[in-house]
Amino acid sequence: MxxxxxxxxxxxxxxxxxxxxxxxxxxxxxxxxxxxxxxxxxxxxxxxxxxxxxxxxxxxxxxxxxxxxxxxxxxxxxxxxxxxxxxxxxxxxxxxxxxxxxxxxxxxxxxxxxxxxxxxxxxxxxxxxxxxxxxxxxxxxxxxxxxxxxxxxxxxxxxxxALVKVGIQYAAGGVPAIGTPEYGSALNWSAALVVILVTLGLKFFARGMLSVSAVLLGLIVGYVYALMVGMVTxxxxxxxxxxxxxxxxxxxxxxxxxxxxxxxxxxxxxxxxxxxxxxxxxxxxxxxxxxxxxxxxxxxxxxxxxxxxxxxxxxxxxxxxxxxxxxxxxxxxxxxxxxxxxxxxxxxxxxxxxxxxxxxxxxxxxIEVLGGGVIVMFGMVVAAGVSMLSDVHWNRRNMVIFAIALSVGLGLQLEPGAVQHLPDTARILMTSGLLPAAVIAIVLNLILPQELGEEATEEVSGGMDGHGRR
Incomplete structure (x- = not known):
């Protein structure tokens, strides 16, 4: 108000x-x-x-x-x-x-x-x-x-x-620490969890500026905790x-x-x-x-x-x-x-x-303190995308478009070696996952007709009996 x-x-x-x-x-x-x-x-x-x-x-x-x-x-x-x-x-x-x-x-x-x-x-x-x-x-x-x-x-x-992996790596100790005994230690995770818990507490149980600045305040509390346990001097x-x-x-x-x-x-x-x-x-x-x-x-x-x-x-x-x-x-x-x-x-x-x-x-x-904040922020990016997808008319046409674009895009993110023989420019663009997924979704959405027949466009949630038949 x-x-x-x-x-x-x-x-x-x-x-x-x-x-x-x-x-x-x-x-x-x-x-x-x-x-x-x-x-x-x-x-x-x-x-x-x-x-x-x-x-x-x-x-x-x-x-x-x-x-x-x-x-x-x-x-x-x-x-x-x-x-x-x-x-x-x-x-x-x-x-x-x-x-x-x-x-x-x-x-x-x-x-x-x-x-x-x-x-x-x-x-x-x-x-x-x-x-x-x-x-x-x-x-x-x-x-x-x-x-x-x-x-x-x-x-x-x-x-x-694409970014949630970064948040987990930071919370565990950062990319340079991967493979070391300190990576993923209880101390590292404790700093990240302090940030997450404080952020969630302020976001849901506080009002006004305390709620708006929940991530910032969570990082400040996590920083103080890190000082107390010797992670920063x-x-x-x-x-x-x-x-x-x-x-x-x-x-x-x-x-x-x-x-x-x-x-x-x-x-x-x-x-x-x-x-x-x-x-x-x-x-x-x-x-x-x-x-x-x-x-x-x-x-x-x-x-x-x-x-x-x-x-x-x-x-x-x-x-x-x-x-x-x-x-x-x-x-x-x-x-x-x-x-x-x-x-x-x-x-x-x-x-x-x-x-x-x-x-x-x-x-x-x-980096572990920052990781706690990053986990929250990148999770919110995913949630924002899901919220946008809630406005989609989920018929079979749109589900197929989404499925193919997501499978190719996310698959290339997870397995970049699959396109290792491409030239450097094409390889970087493909392994981002975003560009192939976006191009596939845009092209299919433009070329596939909205009306593919009653069976193809009927709502997925209806029209089926208990055995998956019409």
Whole structure:
């Protein structure tokens, strides 16, 4: 329910209304707290997949801090594009942008075990994929027909399924610890379980800001627990703090630029999914906050901002950005539609991104603690996909489409060696699982007629006797 002390009901539904500063600042920071963990986690996961050393004395430590720093900085910049707008770029709505999980199944195979050298191709793909994403704004409304809930729900579900393994690995001790006696120890799992239990407790038994920031607070409690049991020391915190600069600007093309066909195709394909997700978020904001449908200009502007934000981030070593759905729910909960509130949150993110010491503190969080939060977040991605699939008309036609796409996509994720003889570009795209599943679902949905005869389209739940006969 909206707080009428902030403004009248009409004002609260107006994106251009500015609440009193004493109210607007906490509301803006609340948006940051709701998305903060999800925003910086992809940078840590990509760094881990690339084989970065995670200790504060590691030679990769400055690079890891920089990736975290760019995640915060360009989430803020992309959010400003949405709220302040730049010509036709931006929806002029309270849309919070952040680093997208959707691209992780594409990014992880690109950098797996290759270290810093692999980042040039990754960010080259981000730049070109972001420009492609920007161009989608010109005709986003015309391609929505090809991406019904059957397709988008499948893709979102597979994104979560592709990432749940990462959460378990982190909770057990992280990829570098695989095969060691410490991997999967009771101590490691205890830290992850503390985070999970606290997160669930706050999410279901608390209200307001405590519930909204459940994952963040769960990580804080897990961090304190890790300090108590010796998983992190004050000496390590001090070393991280001292090695990080007090202020640093982003560096253009810090990791170079390399054209990788696999990266460009992967980022472009996922941009379509991200664009459709943004359309849903824009519609959710206008319905939940203002009780109306989103306009064509708002949807196009939001898509432009998605793409431009991703391309600009890639120039400086930032990952692809997209609208964050958790903040859509926050707007519906608070009833405050003001874009200027989210602008305040964006400025706070930019400030954090310019101060590497913030990233240094984040990096002292043990991987096991982060694993507890990641398990919850990636599980929620799967749940979101299942929720989208609940809107599907489950006749035999749609079940066959879903079955084939899921079997091929998930099967290639689980057994990448099955396509080891393909060229590198095709192999990376196929083993992501997402792209083959999405292509199969889109193509079959477009070419298979809706009416395949009564037997083919009759609801699965009816028309059968006790022995499976008609």
């Amino acid at each position: 909206a707080d009428t002390s902030i403004g009248t009901p009409e004002q609260l539904r107006d994106p251009n209304y500015t609440p009193p500063l004493i109210k607007a600042v906490p509301l803006g920071i609340q948006h940051v707290l709701a998305m903060f963990v999800s925003n910086v986690t992809p940078a840590i996961i990509v760094a881990g997949a690339a084989g970065f050393g995670f200790g504060s004395n590691s030679p990769d430590f400055p690079e890891l801090l920089y990736l975290i720093q760019m995640s915060m900085l360009f989430a803020g910049v992309a959010t400003l594009l949405q709220t302040v707008t730049l010509g036709p770029v931006g929806a002029g709505l309270p849309i919070v942008q952040g680093t997208s999980f959707a691209f992780l199944p594409i990014m992880i195979p690109l950098v797996a075990g290759k270290g810093v050298d692999a980042l040039a191709a990754l960010f080259g793909g981000a730049i070109l994929g972001g420009l492609f994403h920007f161009c989608l704004g010109f005709f986003i409304g015309r391609i929505r027909f090809a991406l019904p809930p059957l397709v988008t729900g499948l893709v979102v579900t597979m994104i979560g399924l 004050f000496e390590a915190i001090g070393t991280s703090w001292s090695r990080a600069a007090g202020f640093a600007l982003p560096v253009p093309f810090k990791y170079g630029f390399e054209f990788s066909l696999a990266a460009v195709i992967g980022f472009a394909m996922m941009a379509v999914v991200s664009a459709i997700e943004t359309v849903g978020d824009v519609s959710g904001i206008t319905k939940g906050g203002a009780g109306r449908e989103a306009s064509d200009n708002e949807i196009a502007g939001a898509t432009y901002a998605d793409g431009l934000g991703t391309a600009v981030a890639g120039l400086f070593g930032g990952f692809p950005n997209t609208s964050f759905s958790q903040n859509v729910g926050l707007i519906a909960m608070t009833g405050v539609m003001s874009r200027h509130v989210v602008t305040i949150g964006a400025l706070f993110l930019i400030l954090c991104g310019l101060v590497p010491k913030v990233g240094a503190i984040i990096r002292t969080v043990p």
